[in-house]
Amino acid sequence: MSPQIAHVGSPRLRGLVSHIGRGAVERDREARAPFTEFALLKQARIGALRLPRDAGGGGATLPELFALVIDLGEADPNVAHSLRNHFQFLEGLIRRPHAxxxxxxxxxxxxxxxxxAATEVAHQKAGGFAEEFDTTTDRTDAGLRLNGTKYYSTGNLYADLIVVASRGPDGGPARLVVPSDRPGVIIERDWDGIGQRFTGSGTTRFVDVPVLDSDFLSVGTLFGDAPPYLATFPQLYLTAVITGILRRASRDAADLVRSKQRSFYHAAGDTPVEDPILQETVGYLSSQAYVAEAAVLTAAAALEEATNAHGTEKEYSLAVEAALKAAKAKVVIDEQAMRATAEFLFDVGGGTAVRQSAHLDRHWRNIRTIASHNPRTYKAKAIGNYDINGTALPNAGYF
Known part of the structure; x- marks a missing residue:
């Protein structure tokens, strides 16, 4: 029997998120991946939160899920980010129900x-709906075998099963699901990004991996029946993680001011907590975190409307609205969050904030890494082109 699910808002889930957050700095200091934390999340069946309650899932709405992603991003963005591909895959099943x-x-x-496991760096344009792959599933004398190399494999370190895009045995595109511990599946720990260091976003290799007929998820075109703007979910997910980091930075700034014993001789207050300049800076950080959260949850509500309208004449227009709101949220939140964690956080902390033992630089490093998935400049250009000329947003991997 599966363990009881930890529902959104339950004391059990809140306690688990809090536990993950308490160990985040220590894990960063020790360069330790959160395997133990993921074991706890699996026990709580966090991956079933979006599935219907009457089927044994958590029945969470999209705003509820994204609120949890923000909470996890505040606790440990490596954990939050590493769950993205799981929830993206499940969301695809929810939006395209099939027996x-x-x-x-x-x-x-x-x-x-x-x-x-989808990305192959041989393809020159990132983010498109690729249907040609160097990774192959071939018939051999020993049966079907999977071979190939994938990159940016975020979360695969902690996954039980991996969804692989490949060239199928008949030459067309195919998706299959293989256990992560099947012989020949090699998940490298070679991700060397400046941030999000424990997301396992490196290489996954498949070397003569045995494939069963039951492993195939789909054969033929992978996106022909895809709902419009299918990528809004994973893109908004990244913005939610950044929002969580911003909220943690705001909290850290207030803690820094409270913990400081000395002030500058020319400061505006006798003690740091009485200094109106520090109060104003912390107020800006707190306000930015609040507005970021509101923007993400507003976009999540729009995405829920589009999801619920699947198969109706309203689906496309609602999906466009959700994609626009998610894109606008990213453009503003990325910029504000990077400045907040590179400047404001350190403005209130002085020399104390730049000590390596404080690990406060991780906030900017993590935000900069996540934001680089999809540069806000291109996103802002697409929004402007839509507003000025009515040009549709690109309907592929980044919207």
Whole structure:
């Protein structure tokens, strides 16, 4: 029997998120990946939160899920980010219901997590809906075998199953799901980014991996029946993680001011907590975190409307609205969050804030790394082109 799910808003889930947050600085200091924390999340069946309650899931709405992502981003953005591909995969199943989804739904209900292996750097344009792959699933005398190399494999270190995009045995595109511990699956720990160091965003290799007929998720075109703006979910997810980091930075700034014993001789207050300049700076940080959260949850509500309208004549217009709101949120939040964690946080902390033992630089490093997935300049240009000329947003991997 699967363990009881930890529902959104439950004391159990709040306690788990708090526990993850308490160890985040120590894990960063020790360069320790959160394997123990992921074991706890699997026990809580966090990966089933979006599945219906009557099926054994958590029944969470999209705003509820994104609020949790913000909470996790505040606690440890490595953990929050590493769950993104799982929730993206499940969301695809929810938005494209099919009788064949049953086995994958059952895995999620049991607490197992999915990773993804899609990106191949040989392709010159990132973010498009690729249907040609160097990774192959071929028929051999020993049966079907999977071979290839994928990059930016965020979360695969902690995944139980990996969704792989490949060239199928008949030459067309195919998606299959293989256990992460199957012989020949090699998940490298070679991610060397300046931030999000424990997301396992490195290389996944498949070397003569045995493939069963039951492993195939789909064969043929991968996106022909895809809902419009299918990528709004994963893009808004990244903005939610950044929002969580911003909220943590705001909290850290207030803690810094409270903990300081000395002030500058020319400061505006006798003590740091009485200094109106420091109060104003912390107020800006807190306000930015609040507005960022509101923007993400507003976009999440719009995305829920689009999701619920699947198959109706309203779906496309609602999906466009959700994509626009998610894009606008990213453009502003990325810029504000990077400045807040590179300037404001250190303005209130002085020399105390720049000590390596404080690990406050991790906030900017993590935000800068996440924001680089999809540069805000291109996003702002697309929004402006839409507002001025009515040009549709690109309907591919970044919107």
């Amino acid at each position: 064949d989804n049953g086995p994958w739904i059952e895995h999620a209900l049991a607490g197992r997590l999915f990773g993804q």
